[in-house]
Amino acid sequence: MTTTPVLEAIDETLETQGKPPVNVIYEWLTTVDHKKIGLMYIVYALIFLVVAGFEAILMRIQLAIPNNHFVSPQVFNQLFTMHGTTMVFFMGMPILFGMGNYLVPLMIGARDMAFPRLNAFSFWISAFAGILLYFSYFGASGLYAAGSAPDVGWFAYAPLTSKVFSPGHSTDYWTLAVFLSGVGSIGTALNIVTTIICMRCKGMKMSRMPLLPWLYLVMSGLVFVAVSPLTAAQVMLTLDRYLGAHFFDTQAGGSAILWMHFFWIFGHPEVYVLVLPAFAFANEVIPVFSRKAMFGYPAMVAASVAIGFISLSVWAHHMFTVGMGPAGNTFFVFATMVISVPTGIKIFNWLATIWGGKIIFAVPMMFMVGFLFQFLIAGLTGIMLSAAPFDWQLSASYFVVAHFHYVLVGAIVFSLFGAFYYWYPKVTGKMMSDTLGKWHFWLFLIGFHLTFDFMHVPGLLGMPRRIYTYEAGRGWDTLNFIVGVGAIFQAAGTLVLVYNMIHSYYKGKEAGHDPWDAWTLEWSVPSPPPSYNFAIEPTVNSRRPLWDLKHPEDPDSDYE
Amino acid sequence: MTEPRCGFARFLHASTYCLPLVAATTFAQSPTNIFDPAGTPARDIFGLSMLVLSITLVIFLIVAGLLLYALIRFRHRSTDSDREPAQIYGSNQIELSWTVIPILIVVTLFLTTTRVILGTEAIPKPASAMDVTVIGHQFWWEYNYPKLGVVTANELHVPISDPATPTPTYLTMSSADVDHSFWIPRLAGKTDLLPNRINTMWIDPQATGLYLGQCAQYCGTQHAKMLLRVYAQTPQEFAAWIEQQKKPAQQEFPGNPAATEGQSVFMKNACINCHTVKGTVATGRFGPDLTHLASRDTIASGPIQNTPENLRKWVEDPNSMKPGSLMPSMHLDDHDLDVITAYLSQLH
Ligand code: HEM
Ligand SMILES: [Cu+2]
Numbered sequence: 001m002t003t004t005p006v007l008e009a010i011d012e013t014l015e016t017q018g019k020p021p022v023n024v025i026y027e028w029l030t031t032v033d034h035k036k037i038g039l040m041y042i043v044y045a046l047i048f049l050v051v052a053g054f055e056a057i058l059m060r061i062q063l064a065i066p067n068n069h070f071v072s073p074q075v076f077n078q079l080f081t082m083h084g085t086t087m088v089f090f091m092g093m094p095i096l097f098g099m100g101n102y103l104v105p106l107m108i109g110a111r112d113m114a115f116p117r118l119n120a121f122s123f124w125i126s127a128f129a130g131i132l133l134y135f136s137y138f139g140a141s142g143l144y145a146a147g148s149a150p151d152v153g154w155f156a157y158a159p160l161t162s163k164v165f166s167p168g169h170s171t172d173y174w175t176l177a178v179f180l181s182g183v184g185s186i187g188t189a190l191n192i193v194t195t196i197i198c199m200r201c202k203g204m205k206m207s208r209m210p211l212l213p214w215l216y217l218v219m220s221g222l223v224f225v226a227v228s229p230l231t232a233a234q235v236m237l238t239l240d241r242y243l244g245a246h247f248f249d250t251q252a253g254g255s256a257i258l259w260m261h262f263f264w265i266f267g268h269p270e271v272y273v274l275v276l277p278a279f280a281f282a283n284e285v286i287p288v289f290s291r292k293a294m295f296g297y298p299a300m301v302a303a304s305v306a307i308g309f310i311s312l313s314v315w316a317h318h319m320f321t322v323g324m325g326p327a328g329n330t331f332f333v334f335a336t337m338v339i340s341v342p343t344g345i346k347i348f349n350w351l352a353t354i355w356g357g358k359i360i361f362a363v364p365m366m367f368m369v370g371f372l373f374q375f376l377i378a379g380l381t382g383i384m385l386s387a388a389p390f391d392w393q394l395s396a397s398y399f400v401v402a403h404f405h406y407v408l409v410g411a412i413v414f415s416l417f418g419a420f421y422y423w424y425p426k427v428t429g430k431m432m433s434d435t436l437g438k439w440h441f442w443l444f445l446i447g448f449h450l451t452f453d454f455m456h457v458p459g460l461l462g463m464p465r466r467i468y469t470y471e472a473g474r475g476w477d478t479l480n481f482i483v484g485v486g487a488i489f490q491a492a493g494t495l496v497l498v499y500n501m502i503h504s505y506y507k508g509k510e511a512g513h514d515p516w517d518a519w520t521l522e523w524s525v526p527s528p529p530p531s532y533n534f535a536i537e538p539t540v541n542s543r544r545p546l547w548d549l550k551h552p553e554d555p556d557s558d559y560e
Numbered sequence: 561m562t563e564p565r566c567g568f569a570r571f572l573h574a575s576t577y578c579l580p581l582v583a584a585t586t587f588a589q590s591p592t593n594i595f596d597p598a599g600t601p602a603r604d605i606f607g608l609s610m611l612v613l614s615i616t617l618v619i620f621l622i623v624a625g626l627l628l629y630a631l632i633r634f635r636h637r638s639t640d641s642d643r644e645p646a647q648i649y650g651s652n653q654i655e656l657s658w659t660v661i662p663i664l665i666v667v668t669l670f671l672t673t674t675r676v677i678l679g680t681e682a683i684p685k686p687a688s689a690m691d692v693t694v695i696g697h698q699f700w701w702e703y704n705y706p707k708l709g710v711v712t713a714n715e716l717h718v719p720i721s722d723p724a725t726p727t728p729t730y731l732t733m734s735s736a737d738v739d740h741s742f743w744i745p746r747l748a749g750k751t752d753l754l755p756n757r758i759n760t761m762w763i764d765p766q767a768t769g770l771y772l773g774q775c776a777q778y779c780g781t782q783h784a785k786m787l788l789r790v791y792a793q794t795p796q797e798f799a800a801w802i803e804q805q806k807k808p809a810q811q812e813f814p815g816n817p818a819a820t821e822g823q824s825v826f827m828k829n830a831c832i833n834c835h836t837v838k839g840t841v842a843t844g845r846f847g848p849d850l851t852h853l854a855s856r857d858t859i860a861s862g863p864i865q866n867t868p869e870n871l872r873k874w875v876e877d878p879n880s881m882k883p884g885s886l887m888p889s890m891h892l893d894d895h896d897l898d899v900i901t902a903y904l905s906q907l908h
Contacts, residue, residue, distance in 0.1 A: 073781050073884050153778050159755060160738045160780060165698075250755035256739055257754065290634070296650035321741060321776075322752045323759035326681045330674050337666045337673075341659060348658040351627055358636045358645045369631060376623055380616040387612050387669065389605045389676040392749020393594045396741060396776045457583075462592025462745040464776040467784035471863070474772075475590030551644070559649045 032116035033531050034101050037123050039427070041098025044127050045091050046498070051134075052086035053494065055079045057487050060451075064484035066472040076468035077151035082133070084154030085174065088270065089181045090130040092412070096277040097122075097188050099419060100216045102427070104192060106522035106529060107210050109201025109538045114194035118187050126184035129177045136173035150174035153466065155267065156237075158248030158259035163241050172241065175234045182231035189223035192216050201521075202539040208560070210520050210543065211294065214301050215280035218308040222269045222276070225312060230266035233259065257322060264315035272311040275407060276304065278415035279346060282368050285422050286350055288518045289365035290357030293556065296349045297543065303342035303349075310339045320388045321395055329388045336386035343379055347372070362516075363437035367418030370445055374410030378403060381456070396466075399459025405452050409490075417444070417497065424501070425515045429527040430508030436500040440493050447489025454482045519544035591772045594745045598792075599721075599765045600728075601680050601748035608676045615669065680748075686726055689762070690719065694733040696740030696753035696775070698886055699782040700848055700861040710805045711836070713848030714861045717791045719798040721764035727795070728764040741777035744790050750776045765792035774862070781884025787862025808839030809851045809907055822903025825896050834887070837907070847887060853907045860885065872901040 028036060059079050062070045071079070101119065105112055113119045136149045150170040152161050161171045196217045200209065237259075239245035246254040287294045294300060316324060316332040324332075350372060359365065381403040385391050394400055417440070424432045458476045470476055514523040521538055522529070523546055542548055542556035587593050597603040694716075695702040704711050718729040733742060735753040743750035744763065751761040765771060775786035793801060813819035823840075826832070832842035838851040853859070859866050859874060860882050873880070876897055878887040892900065 073784065077778075077781060077783075151781075157739055157778070160778075165738055165780065253756065255756065257757070291636075291644050293647045293649055295648060296655050299650065299655050321750050322754065323757070326677050329677050329681070333673050333677070334670050337670055341662045341666060344662045345655070345659060347623065349655075351623070351630060352648070352654070354627075354630050354634060356645055356648065357634050358640060359631060359634050360636045372627060373624060376620065376627075380620055383616055383669070384609070384612050387608060387673045387676075389673065389680060389749060390609045390612055392751075393602075393605055393609070393745060395750065396743075396778075457586070460594055461587070461590040462594065462743070462773065464743070464774060466778040467774075469784050474592055475586045478586070554647075556647075559647075 030120075032112075032120050034105050034113045034116065034119060035427075035529065035531075035533075037119050038098045038100075038102030040127075041094045041101060041123060044130065045095035045098060048086050048090040048130060049095070049494070050498075052083050052091055053491060055083040055086070057491060059083065060480075060484040060487040062468060063470075063480050065481065066470055066477050068469055071468070073468045074151060077153075077466075078149040080466060081150050081153050081174070085133060085150070085178070086130070087408070088154060088274075089178060090126075090133065092274045092408070093181070093185055094126055094130075095416065096219075096274065097126075097185070099277060099281075099416075099423075100192055100219075101188070103423065103522065104195060104213050104216055105199065106525070106533055107520050108196060108199060108204055108213050109521050109534060109540065110195060110199035111532045111534060111537075113191050114199055115191050119191050122184040122187035122191065125187075126181050129180035129184065132180065133173060133177035136170055136177075139169070139173065155263055156259075157263075158237075158256045159250040159254070161237060161241075161259075162249045162251065162254075164249075164251055172238070175237055175241075179231055179234040179238075182227045182234070185223050185227050186231070189220035189227075192220040193224075196220075201534075201537050204540050207298075208540060208543050211283035211297070211300055211304075212280040212520075215276045215283070215304055218304050219273050219276040219280075222273050222308055222311065226266045226269035226273065229262050233262035233266075236262075257319075260319055260322065261315070264318045265312075267318065268315040269311045271404070271407065272307060274412055276307070278371070278412040279304065281415045281419035281422070282350065282371055284518075284520065285364050285368050285418050287353055288422075288516055289360045289362060289368070290354045291360070292353055292357040293544065293547075293559075294349070295352035295355075296345075299345055300349055303345040306342040307339060310335060310342070314339060317386060317388075317391070318395075320391045333386060333388050337383065340379060340383055340386075347376060347379070362421075363432070363434060363441060364418045364422035364516075366438070366441050367414050367421065370441070370448075371411055371414040371418065374406055374414060374448075378406035378411055381406065394459060396464055397459035398463045398465055399456050401465050402452050402455035402459060405455070409448060410452065414444075414448075417441075420497070420501075422516065423522075424504070425511030426522055426527045426529070428505055428508070429511050430504050431511050431515060432504045432508060433500050436496055436503070440496040440500060442493075443489050443496060444493030447486045447491075447493055450486025450489060451483050452486070454479050454486070514546070517550075519547040521545055592745045596746055598767055598769075598771065599747040599763050601761075601763065602746055604676050604679055605749055608672060611672060612669065615665065619665075685730055685762075686728065688725065688727050690727060690729045692716065692718070692729055692731050694731050694742060694753065696733070696735040696737075696742075696779070698737050698780050699775070699786040699882075699884070701786075701788065702736075702848065705802070708802050708806070710802060711838075711849045712805060712852065712856075714858065715789045715791060715856050717793060717798060717801050718763065718765065719795050720766060720768055720792045722766060726764060728762045730760060730762045733759045733761070738779050739777045740775050740779050740786070742773075742788065743776040744771050744773035744788055746771050747773075747790065752777055763790070765790070768792050768794055768797075782882055785861065785863045785882050787858075789858065789862055804855065804908075805852055807852075809837045811839060813903075813906055816902065816906065818899045818902035819906045820903075822896075822899035822901070825892070825900055826903055829890055829892070831890065850904065850907060854905055855908050868901050868905050871904050872897050875900055875904075 031037065058071060059076065062068050062076055148168060148170050150173060152166055152171055156174060159165060196213050236247045240247055240249050246252040248254045248259045250256055283294060314332060314335045316328065317336045320329055385394055385403060421432055421437055458479050461475045463476050511527050513526050525533060542560055544556045548555040587595065595606060597606045691706055693704040693706060701714050703713065703716050719727050721727040733751060733753045734757060735755045740753040741750045742753060747763040747765055748761060751759050769792055771790040771792060773788035775783060827841055832844055834844035834847035836843050836849045836851065856866055858864060864870050864881055877889045878885045
């Protein structure tokens with residue numbers, strides 16, 4: 001008898017665990033296991049990645065040629081609003097929280113998160129927020145006026161969001177969704193901080209903790225400080241819209257700039273909330289595939305903490321054009337430029353880590369190499385933007401769009417993909433296909449560079465962002481066409497990844513517990529790890545406990 | 561070097577010449593290229609950007625070069641032994657050097673940047689400056705020359721400013737509704753127009769001509785078609801333009817009964833609630849001032865040529881030409897549309 005792989009899997013579950021599928025579903029819905037919650041975050045985020053990616057492709061088709069009529073202006077404005085909101089709140093944060101959820105307890109030798117039920121609550125409320133956002137397509141003007149998603153931009157500047165300029169309910173859906181996702185994020189951040197502070201295994205002093213938990217600690221601290229004001233701002237906006245308050249209602253004397261401050265006090269640290277986990281993955285993968293200890297561990301920690309603090313004082317570099325005056329502008333130029341120092345330290349330490357190593361170009365490492373180069377370029381265009389007068393030309397232009405996609409895709413997504421290939425064997429017990437991985441890498445790399453390299457140029461040629469069309473003759477046409485082609489390559493690459501993940505789950509080679517010859521605790525348990533992770537609570541003596549086991553003649557503890 | 565034989569190689573060969581050429585022509589032909597400044601603020605920014613670009617380029621070449629070298633030099637070969645490489649945990653001197661050198665670069669860059677900020681935002685306004693009040697609207701621009709008594713829309717006329725007798729134009733800007741941003745890349749960086757707030761910026765175009773730009777802050781449905789046009793004229797041309805704009809609108813249309821009738825249709829319709837035609841009962845402020853509409857090259861803030869056919873189509877149904885425009889259709893019949901077009905075309 002032949003059956004499909006899915007049926008086989010169900011059979012297997014039935015046999016090995018003796019449970020009907022409905023119980024399996026029940027188990028996932030009610031789980032408080034950090035690994036299962038982590039995986040649910042990742043799956044939900046991947047679904048939103050595909051949705052928001054599809055929105056991006058629609059936008060690029062519209063912009064591929066001048067005076068295009070593929071979508072209407074309203075639809076285009078909804079697309080970029082939903083794309084941005086989804087990617088930040090329902091793809092980026094959840095996927096990184098999911099990775100953290102899965103990895104942090106394993107890497108610090110803990111059996112679960114500090115507050116498992118809060119963990120489940122945070123997940124479900126974020127998932128509900130994402131569904132609410134998309135329900136706006138049906139609900140914002142009643143079920144019969146479908147197609148009324150928010151169209152105020154992911155930054156939702158006042159007063160475009162006030163009742164006068166945004167009647168109907170689309171903005172309310174946006175506000176509520178962001179508010180709820182904020183509640184979930186703050187819950188998870190609290191959980192991660194407590195877990196890291198209180199649940200480390202014997203011998204794991206803070207100074208011995210792997211860099212990944214360190215970066216998640218800084219990231220969670222930032223989530224507290226940054227997401228809270230945003231959540232407060234959502235409440236204020238709702239008061240404006242429903243109870244006639246006037247915080248941001250300029251028609252009644254409210255302030256548009258107040259919203260900008262609230263938004264960017266969240267918005268800038270948010271970039272670091274997203275990029276710190278990307279650094280975290282690079283910190284784990286690069287040393288293992290260079291076969292060398294991380295160069296300058298204390299400096300890496302210090303630089304991360306410094307980045308965390310400085311990132312809280314640079315928000316107004318998003319506001320160089322609102323007329324802050326020379327004093328305000330100069331202050332924020334300085335704060336912004338200073339952040340490049342700890343960032344530079346990180347890049348140089350990665351360089352020093354591969355220097356003199358024995359570099360193995362397996363798929364995870366290939367993605368990390370992409371990460372290194374692209375993050376370097378993103379940092380350098382960031383310096384250009386931090387020079388306020390240059391920013392007067394570049395802000396709100398396509399140059400900015402290219403710059404931050406270099407960070408979000410070039411650095412964060414590349415690092416995340418590397419992390420997928422690296423930890424997939426741990427999570428599933430199977431290796432991912434190397435050949436498909438290389439296809440994924442090259443398609444995505446080519447697509448990325450076609451899209452985002454060329455996107456800088458229309459910005460230099462005066463093309464503002466958030467426009468649904470443009471006239472020919474400005475020098476933007478060819479460039480936008482190439483950008484559109486690149487987007488298709490990236491989509492193809494992502495589909496290869498999804499196929500690879502599913503295919504390898506059924507057909508992949510057995511991974512064993514330590515396929516990469518790695519050094520941190522998660523590789524000491526079976527793949528996939530059993531619930532409660534560690535049969536006996538581990539004890540560690542250095543930053544690389546498995547290195548010590550494998551090289552008793554030369555343990556790390558001697559050097560720390 | 562001989563010509564490559566095979567097709568693909570020839571293509572590659574050609575593209576090594578073509579790419580820079582294409583890039584250069586794209587930049588040269590773009591009317592909104594920030595690297596082709598035609599006024600002082602844009603030129604100062606250009607100078608700064610060249611410095612920033614060269615510094616970042618040098619950093620890129622060094623770091624990317626080192627990375628590339630390391631990746632090639634230290635890649636694992638199958639002939640290598642299985643021994644782990646020497647483990648190096650850090651080095652205070654090296655790490656100190658790549659902290660201190662970046663700090664020095666940052667300080668240099670910061671001081672230069674500050675100089676340009678002060679040079680644009682903190683220099684005194686010369687007595688010869690001209691003032692224009694700019695109000696952003698969804699989705700058009702209102703221009704008011706308070707000292708000259710002229711109000712117009714969407715097409716800004718300014719005198720050129722030669723370095724000997726500088727006549728910069730000072731723009732005092734605000735918004736009537738949501739946020740907008742004023743951006744003419746060849747003249748200056750952008751400045752936002754915000755409700756309940758007054759911002760200023762200045763431009764001093766140094767050659768005559770038409771400078772293009774567009775609203776740079778998302779302001780709603782038709783943000784994309786909120787275009788900007790600045791006409792820089794010689795002082796004589798500019799003075800003549802001002803004289804003509806100061807006149808009240810034409811009231812008599814001898815020998816043009818259509819225009820005469822159109823005028824009365826206009827005055828009897830809701831057009832006057834939103835539009836001003838100086839010297840008539842039309843005093844609306846919600847839409848652009850139409851007193852000298854026919855003297856403009858475009859309508860609806862730039863995207864549409866000002867021809868009688870386009871005017872007629874616009875008045876018939878503005879949303880078919882600029883979906884999301886806040887001007888409603890007046891539901892006029894064919895005859896009324898014809899005569900209103902005849903009237904509007906006479907408003908020189
Ligand atoms: C039959 C009566 C009307 C006529 C003939 C008329 C004519 C025009 C014309 C020729 C323009 C383009 C002006 C320019 O770009 O400089 C225009 C723009 C505009 N009009 Fe009217 N108008 C009429 C009624 C109205 C009414 C009743 C309103 C207000 C509810 C209005 C609001 C506007 C607005 C907001 C714009 C700017 C549109 C944009 O560029 O997005 N108009 N109108
Ligand atoms: Cu605007």
